Amino acid sequence: MTLTLNATEDPTVLDENGNRIPVGAALVSPDAESATPKLWLQNLSLKYKTTGGERMLALDSIDLKVRAGEFLCIVGPSGCGKSTLLFLIAGLHEPTSGAVLMDGKKVIHTGTDRIMIFQEHGLFPWLTVEENVEFGLKMKGVEKKLRRERVREYLNLVHLGKFQKSYIHQLSGGMKQRVAIARALATEPDVLLMDEPFAALDAQTRDLLHDELERIWAETGRTIIFVTHNVREAVRLGDRVAVLTFRPGRLKREYLIDLPRPRHLEDTAVAGTARDILGDLREEINKSLAVEYQQ
Amino acid sequence: MTLTLNATEDPTVLDENGNRIPVGAALVSPDAESATPKLWLQNLSLKYKTTGGERMLALDSIDLKVRAGEFLCIVGPSGCGKSTLLFLIAGLHEPTSGAVLMDGKKVIHTGTDRIMIFQEHGLFPWLTVEENVEFGLKMKGVEKKLRRERVREYLNLVHLGKFQKSYIHQLSGGMKQRVAIARALATEPDVLLMDEPFAALDAQTRDLLHDELERIWAETGRTIIFVTHNVREAVRLGDRVAVLTFRPGRLKREYLIDLPRPRHLEDTAVAGTARDILGDLREEINKSLAVEYQQ
Amino acid sequence: MKPIARQVIFYGVIFGLWSLICKLHIWPPYVLPAPWAIVEALWAGFQDHSFPIAILASMRRMLIGYGISVVLGTFLGIVLASNRFFEQTVSGLLVSLQSLPSICWLPLAVLWFGLSENAILFVIVMGSLLSVTISMETGRKQMPKIYSMAGRNLGARKWNLFYHVLLPASMPYIVTGLKQGWAFAWRSLFAGEMIYVTLGLGQQLNAGRDLNDMNLVIAVMILIIAIGTTVDRLLFRTIEKRLQMKWGLLSAT
Amino acid sequence: MKPIARQVIFYGVIFGLWSLICKLHIWPPYVLPAPWAIVEALWAGFQDHSFPIAILASMRRMLIGYGISVVLGTFLGIVLASNRFFEQTVSGLLVSLQSLPSICWLPLAVLWFGLSENAILFVIVMGSLLSVTISMETGRKQMPKIYSMAGRNLGARKWNLFYHVLLPASMPYIVTGLKQGWAFAWRSLFAGEMIYVTLGLGQQLNAGRDLNDMNLVIAVMILIIAIGTTVDRLLFRTIEKRLQMKWGLLSAT
Amino acid sequence: AAQTVVRIGAFPNITHPQAMVGKSNGWYDKALGSSAKIDWKSFNAGPAAIEALFSGAIDMAYIGPNPAITGYVRSHGEALRIVAGATSGGASLVVRNDSGINKPEDFHGKKVGSPQMGNTQDVALRAWLKAHGMKSLDKGGDVTVLPLANPDQLTLFVKKELDAAWAPEPWATRLIKEGNGHLFLDERDLWPKGAFITAHLIVSTKFLKEHPDVVKNFLRAHVELTDWINGHLPEAKKALNGQIQKETGKALSTGVLDDAFGRFQVTYDPLRSTLLTSARSAFDAGFLGKQMPDLSGMYDLTLLNQVLAEKKKRVIQ
Numbered sequence A, B: 001m002t003l004t005l006n007a008t009e010d011p012t013v014l015d016e017n018g019n020r021i022p023v024g025a026a027l028v029s030p031d032a033e034s035a036t037p038k039l040w041l042q043n044l045s046l047k048y049k050t051t052g053g054e055r056m057l058a059l060d061s062i063d064l065k066v067r068a069g070e071f072l073c074i075v076g077p078s079g080c081g082k083s084t085l086l087f088l089i090a091g092l093h094e095p096t097s098g099a100v101l102m103d104g105k106k107v108i109h110t111g112t113d114r115i116m117i118f119q120e121h122g123l124f125p126w127l128t129v130e131e132n133v134e135f136g137l138k139m140k141g142v143e144k145k146l147r148r149e150r151v152r153e154y155l156n157l158v159h160l161g162k163f164q165k166s167y168i169h170q171l172s173g174g175m176k177q178r179v180a181i182a183r184a185l186a187t188e189p190d191v192l193l194m195d196e197p198f199a200a201l202d203a204q205t206r207d208l209l210h211d212e213l214e215r216i217w218a219e220t221g222r223t224i225i226f227v228t229h230n231v232r233e234a235v236r237l238g239d240r241v242a243v244l245t246f247r248p249g250r251l252k253r254e255y256l257i258d259l260p261r262p263r264h265l266e267d268t269a270v271a272g273t274a275r276d277i278l279g280d281l282r283e284e285i286n287k288s289l290a291v292e293y294q295q
Numbered sequence C, D: 001m002k003p004i005a006r007q008v009i010f011y012g013v014i015f016g017l018w019s020l021i022c023k024l025h026i027w028p029p030y031v032l033p034a035p036w037a038i039v040e041a042l043w044a045g046f047q048d049h050s051f052p053i054a055i056l057a058s059m060r061r062m063l064i065g066y067g068i069s070v071v072l073g074t075f076l077g078i079v080l081a082s083n084r085f086f087e088q089t090v091s092g093l094l095v096s097l098q099s100l101p102s103i104c105w106l107p108l109a110v111l112w113f114g115l116s117e118n119a120i121l122f123v124i125v126m127g128s129l130l131s132v133t134i135s136m137e138t139g140r141k142q143m144p145k146i147y148s149m150a151g152r153n154l155g156a157r158k159w160n161l162f163y164h165v166l167l168p169a170s171m172p173y174i175v176t177g178l179k180q181g182w183a184f185a186w187r188s189l190f191a192g193e194m195i196y197v198t199l200g201l202g203q204q205l206n207a208g209r210d211l212n213d214m215n216l217v218i219a220v221m222i223l224i225i226a227i228g229t230t231v232d233r234l235l236f237r238t239i240e241k242r243l244q245m246k247w248g249l250l251s252a253t
Numbered sequence E: 001a002a003q004t005v006v007r008i009g010a011f012p013n014i015t016h017p018q019a020m021v022g023k024s025n026g027w028y029d030k031a032l033g034s035s036a037k038i039d040w041k042s043f044n045a046g047p048a049a050i051e052a053l054f055s056g057a058i059d060m061a062y063i064g065p066n067p068a069i070t071g072y073v074r075s076h077g078e079a080l081r082i083v084a085g086a087t088s089g090g091a092s093l094v095v096r097n098d099s100g101i102n103k104p105e106d107f108h109g110k111k112v113g114s115p116q117m118g119n120t121q122d123v124a125l126r127a128w129l130k131a132h133g134m135k136s137l138d139k140g141g142d143v144t145v146l147p148l149a150n151p152d153q154l155t156l157f158v159k160k161e162l163d164a165a166w167a168p169e170p171w172a173t174r175l176i177k178e179g180n181g182h183l184f185l186d187e188r189d190l191w192p193k194g195a196f197i198t199a200h201l202i203v204s205t206k207f208l209k210e211h212p213d214v215v216k217n218f219l220r221a222h223v224e225l226t227d228w229i230n231g232h233l234p235e236a237k238k239a240l241n242g243q244i245q246k247e248t249g250k251a252l253s254t255g256v257l258d259d260a261f262g263r264f265q266v267t268y269d270p271l272r273s274t275l276l277t278s279a280r281s282a283f284d285a286g287f288l289g290k291q292m293p294d295l296s297g298m299y300d301l302t303l304l305n306q307v308l309a310e311k312k313k314r315v316i317q
């Protein structure tokens, strides 16, 4: 069953038989215990400064609840504001209006409970691979021996155990991305914010990491917000997939994915659902192209 | 028909019926006119300095001929030396041994006949989008009016016409990648070296750019060397796909792809061929994982 | 509005503290003059035009001397960048020359240029030239490799590579160098103006010192600070802001 | 081996040209001394221990003064970084103070510290402190935003953010600042040693100049250059090399 | 009671012979005995010594007339008193041999150096020009008066860019010996009895008030040393040169030392009237403000005269 819900229209969901059911219920029912959502984006907007001095609306009134332990994937055309949304949740940008609530409390600063994997790594060139991965643990005050162990564990996870002493510039593109993944996972935060973490990886490595990520998620009950441009990946991993509109970024539609796990990227069910979502996304991308060519 | 040829063993190719045919013939036959290959990598090796002061063999005796107008795709596990290979062809690194010949002449310096799209963009933060794309043209001495036209043309191609006056830091990850693509294409070089150019793009945009790239290639007869971690993309685009081995990077096997064009990523023939190659690649990746876990 | 208010408060507090110390008579006024005495000295200096004339003369020298430094320093930087022989030899010498105090140059300046404006300019140039050159070198060395690779790949060679890639890519360092160069030039100016008696702020400062006239000394110091701040604000801050804007180093929201 | 050969050639040529000019007798020897006279002066200075003693005395001052500058400058940089009020007020003042020539500080140094070693140290510190502070500020401003974002995201706050992220990320600028600070300190030393007559290179230089003994002046200049080069090589080049190695700014192959 | 420490400033310079010789042979330490301890401070220039005196870093100083006057005027007569003389004479007008200057009228259109704007030699030069009907460029005349550091004067003599200079010792001698110059005028010839003040001893008013006994003891030693130097010239010269070498690392050549010594006298007489005359000229040249400062309180010769009386020497008015 795939539930689609149109956020801009009625807050209802279509069930398998095409009957509309109220969204709130559909969202909350799978996990009734979480009365307050883990994350609550309230009417979130953000404007960027542009060169002229005017301000460009990047995100427009995003309203979204993420329950604890949910795996939410976000897709949308390039430049629609996916990374921006993660920045806001991480507390790295301040919203122009609206707020992000975590466990009911307003997010103002960054916090080790929300660790992000940046689209452009953000690895520290002055530290070795090992020290990069260790960084978050050190900041959390984890004791040295434990730190070393965890670093080893997560570097092995991303197949970089041999490169622990290398500096960042000595790694290939894909290797850098894997260090960034290890760095974020090692910190073991409540909420993981992942910005296209697997974009530079080959299919095989990516599949392996999908499995690992899913395992970690299932074992630890972490909340994950996962940005990707690969719809199939989103369906493979997510409990829910949110589609953003093109400039300004609004919540276009959400899909509840309740395919049984473990899923695989090549499953026909995954592919089928992905096709549905892709249709939706394509609409947005076409809109963006229209904007482009109308000038 | 898919021709597979094992570079490390006999220089022969398997035809559809499993008969071995000599490689040289198979490679040269489709385009008999090119007696000297456009690019000839002769026994190319490269060692990187590592922290300890030793040197790590990244590429080992690569022997490869690329004929004029060929679309060659290169796949291989992360960190196997794909980017390094492009650096060598571009003349940005000097090989530790061996040489790169272009049109029979040894490549020593960089040259506007070989333009590269870097995996990490390499866009200039001090220039606007427009000026970045214009850069190569300016270096080539293209006259101003023509330059402006071409910049507009290629920015439209990557759907960034509206962002011509923006600075690089004002773009999203995918937008940066597209600027890098436009910058390389605008220079209209003989040989295009593309390092995972579409990794950060959504499926729709990527499909569009596949079509555009194929069109440009077909119309202008450019030689393209295209690095990707997406085997299906390699099959979708390439005349030939070369698979590199894991550390040190050697040429493991080459596949001649003579599926009819236009192809599509979702074609079953493309998917089938990709599956074959993926099997080969998987072997390498497993080898890399074995190396990782044996420690 | 708010930063300005803060500055007013800040300088107000300094002025107040200073006045307080003077009121307490810890030191006699001919050792630590009171603020109002300084204000008087400033007023007098502007009244009889000696300050405006001195400022003009000194600023003229600074503009010429610093201008030469920037042009020559850039040129030297280019030469060093383009030639390995020079880099390995001249470069080391330059760094060491930078640490020679200006007074070392005074005898040579007199010897080579006699008593002329040129002697003073020479001292200014020798004081500031090198920090421009050195900052260009540092910038080139600290600049991320990807820029020069991308530039070379797109066909930039030699002069083009330098002008269109290396120079802008190391601009943050060069601006630092220009700023330091200005500070060095400004200091050397005072050494240079000690060669012989000529109009200028250095002369005023010197006269103040020779006559043990602390009012005059401090008045000139305030002029120096005021001019320094103005140049920093108008010139270097503006350039830095522009750079930060372009490179995306300012807050985006 | 090769760079050394080049340096030998380079300094050989300079020596040769200089000798030539002297042989041509354009200027009398007490105005432009011949290289061999300098060698003699150097020899004599070392022979009668006056140079070693002067070098030791001056280097001691430099080490202490520069050490204070680095520590205090870093501390100031931290304070400025952590407090907006200070940044908007003190910061501007500091930049302008940097352009005050050292001699401006002499009267205040005597007033506050009397005729003591501390007065000289004060002049050195005032001369170099600020370039350390300012370079820390510049580094913080020019540093790519992604580093501080990543650091904050991983839980670095306040002191941790500063120490583990901002500081290393702006290290290339800070090293430039330390280098410039050294040059400033070195120049201020000579101003400081003019407060009163005391052992030291500044005194040697002064004596040479007062007596118009160009042999001595140039011998001391050579000492200064030699010490400057040594410090640059041993200290700053090493740090820079390490940085470049870590950050991947050297050729990879 | 704690021992009094007297901090005394002096220049390692030929015109401060009492300080140099006294330092080198411990004359003052012996004379003061256990009553006070001497702490010598060396300076390169007068203004720095005055700064130090102002800020309380020194108590006494051997110093030239110029800084003493400015110090007195700046502090409105508060900071210091002149208590004795030290040297007299020792300044000359030297011309370059090929400058074409043979008589005073030849100075028209020439460049003449002086050590520092408004200092004794500068004032003397301007006064002398005025007396011969000439004026400096900035006063509408045709003689260029160039205040220049002494070493630079020598360089410019060699470069033939300076025609003459009014210089103190040992520079006058060096200009003659090394700068291809000759003596045109010894300043002593302009003064009655050939004496005019070159250096004297000043004391901070505060110290004078608090420790008159120490100052008096010091003055006694100063007078005795002055007599000793005049009686033992060769020995004194050697001690002086040795001390200069010790402090600056460089001794004067014997030729310069002898010639220079021949052109000035060591004396304890402060030659008050010559200072006042010189100050008058300075005021006329516009160097001492709009109003002639009152220098009457600048001298406190009571202690010197007590010492002289003790010694049965002629007291000074």
Ligand SMILES: Nc1ncnc2c1ncn2[C@@H]1O[C@H](COP(=O)(O)OP(=O)(O)OP(=O)(O)O)[C@@H](O)[C@H]1O
Pocket: A048, A049, A050, A056, A058, A076, A077, A078, A079, A080, A081, A082, A083, A084, A085, A119, A229, B169, B170, B171, B172, B173, B174, B175, B200, C248, C252
């Ligand atoms: N620092 C900035 N200053 C100004 N505009 C910005 C800035 N960062 C992003 N933008 C703009 O905001 C919009 C959204 O950017 P964002 O990076 O969130 O997109 P995205 O959805 O992550 O895209 P992609 O998939 O390409 O990474 C874009 O149009 C971009 O141009």
Ligand SMILES: Nc1ncnc2c1ncn2[C@@H]1O[C@H](COP(=O)(O)OP(=O)(O)OP(=O)(O)O)[C@@H](O)[C@H]1O
Pocket: A169, A170, A171, A172, A173, A174, A175, B048, B049, B050, B056, B058, B076, B077, B078, B079, B080, B081, B082, B083, B084, B085, B119, B229, D248, D252
């Ligand atoms: N500057 C460097 N210094 C040292 N080693 C390097 C350097 N650049 C790359 N390497 C090493 O060389 C090997 C090949 O790197 P390369 O970037 O060519 O890989 P790649 O095939 O492009 O990988 P990816 O798909 O992850 O981009 C890697 O093991 C990497 O660690």
Ligand SMILES: [Mg+2]
Pocket: A082, A083, A084, A119, A195, B172, B173, B174
């Ligand atoms: Mg993004």
Ligand SMILES: [Mg+2]
Pocket: A172, A173, A174, B082, B083, B084, B119, B195
């Ligand atoms: Mg790569």
